[in-house]
Amino acid sequence: MSIPSIVYKAHATGNDFVVYLDEDGTHEPTADEVRFLCDRHFGIGGDGLIRLAHPQAVSDVNERQIADCAAGDADWFMDYRNADGSLAEMCGNGTRAITLFAQRQGIADQPGGKPFHLGTRAGVKVLTSLGDVPGLGKDVFQVEMGAWKRGDVDGYEVTIPGTSGSARGTFVDMGNPHVVAVLEDAFASLPNVEDLDLVTKPVVAPEIPSDQNVEFVRIDEQSEGDDAGEATMRVNERGCGETLSCGTGLCATAITLRAKTGIDHWTITVRGGTLRVDVTDEDVKLTGSATIVGKIELL
Numbered sequence: 001m002s003i004p005s006i007v008y009k010a011h012a013t014g015n016d017f018v019v020y021l022d023e024d025g026t027h028e029p030t031a032d033e034v035r036f037l038c039d040r041h042f043g044i045g046g047d048g049l050i051r052l053a054h055p056q057a058v059s060d061v062n063e064r065q066i067a068d069c070a071a072g073d074a075d076w077f078m079d080y081r082n083a084d085g086s087l088a089e090m091c092g093n094g095t096r097a098i099t100l101f102a103q104r105q106g107i108a109d110q111p112g113g114k115p116f117h118l119g120t121r122a123g124v125k126v127l128t129s130l131g132d133v134p135g136l137g138k139d140v141f142q143v144e145m146g147a148w149k150r151g152d153v154d155g156y157e158v159t160i161p162g163t164s165g166s167a168r169g170t171f172v173d174m175g176n177p178h179v180v181a182v183l184e185d186a187f188a189s190l191p192n193v194e195d196l197d198l199v200t201k202p203v204v205a206p207e208i209p210s211d212q213n214v215e216f217v218r219i220d221e222q223s224e225g226d227d228a229g230e231a232t233m234r235v236n237e238r239g240c241g242e243t244l245s246c247g248t249g250l251c252a253t254a255i256t257l258r259a260k261t262g263i264d265h266w267t268i269t270v271r272g273g274t275l276r277v278d279v280t281d282e283d284v285k286l287t288g289s290a291t292i293v294g295k296i297e298l299l
């Protein structure tokens with residue numbers, strides 16, 4: 001096995017990962033190893049695996065990406081794999097989990113110190129450690145998720161096989177692809193967000209060639225005067241099915257809600273907890289907690 005004998009279990013608002021440090025670049029996982037470790041019955045269990053390595057040690061990272069990491073002061077790279085073994089461009093919750101792990105390994109500064117610059121397949125992300133934040137939890141990080149792109153509002157039809165009804169979805173590119181469906185608007189006839197069957201993979205039409213994550217959202221409260229809103233979200237992630245949280249999906253949701261309401265700041269509840277998302281024309285910031293669950297020796 002190319003995985004080291006010691007790995008860790010981490011999660012960020014319930015989005016869980018197997019993580020490990022590969023300082024010398026000799027432990028790049030195979031797809032079979034990722035599937036084994038992420039298996040919830042025969043392995044450790046996780047929505048994905050994250051190897052913390054130097055950019056040069058990640059075999060699919062090209063020279064341009066390595067140069068971008070150097071320009072962005074990112075000495076470390078989040079090599080993220082979905083639970084099915086496939087590569088993923090980005091994982092917003094994963095950036096927080098691996099940065100907390102980097103703190104515990106002495107690689108990233110503690111709260112009040114310098115921001116941590118982390119390379120990803122979707123560019124360099126900057127994380128600021130905020131410590132404990134009321135309403136958001138312990139070991140909270142704010143992630144500068146960078147630029148985003150949005151398609152036409154409600155430009156897609158979203159259905160769930162075996163469930164009656166449909167909703168309109170909006171495409172958002174967060175470095176990985178998302179389609180966000182707001183359920184209580186005039187176009188939606190799907191069940192309430194709590195009642196959806198998200199074990200079954202949603203279908204998006206027209207089809208997106210790269211596949212996509214799909215978010216289903218309900219607006220709970222909004223105040224134009226305060227430029228703030230609250231919402232509830234569930235998500236089906238490509239490569240692993242429904243997860244308790246999805247960082248890039250939370251950002252895509254806030255971007256879509258902003259397009260529909262004009263509100264920039266959203267507190268969004270997912271099954272794994274509550275996070276804050278702040279959107280501008282240029283970028284989006286995601287703020288939430290992370291947890292290291294334990295240290296595991298592989299036999």
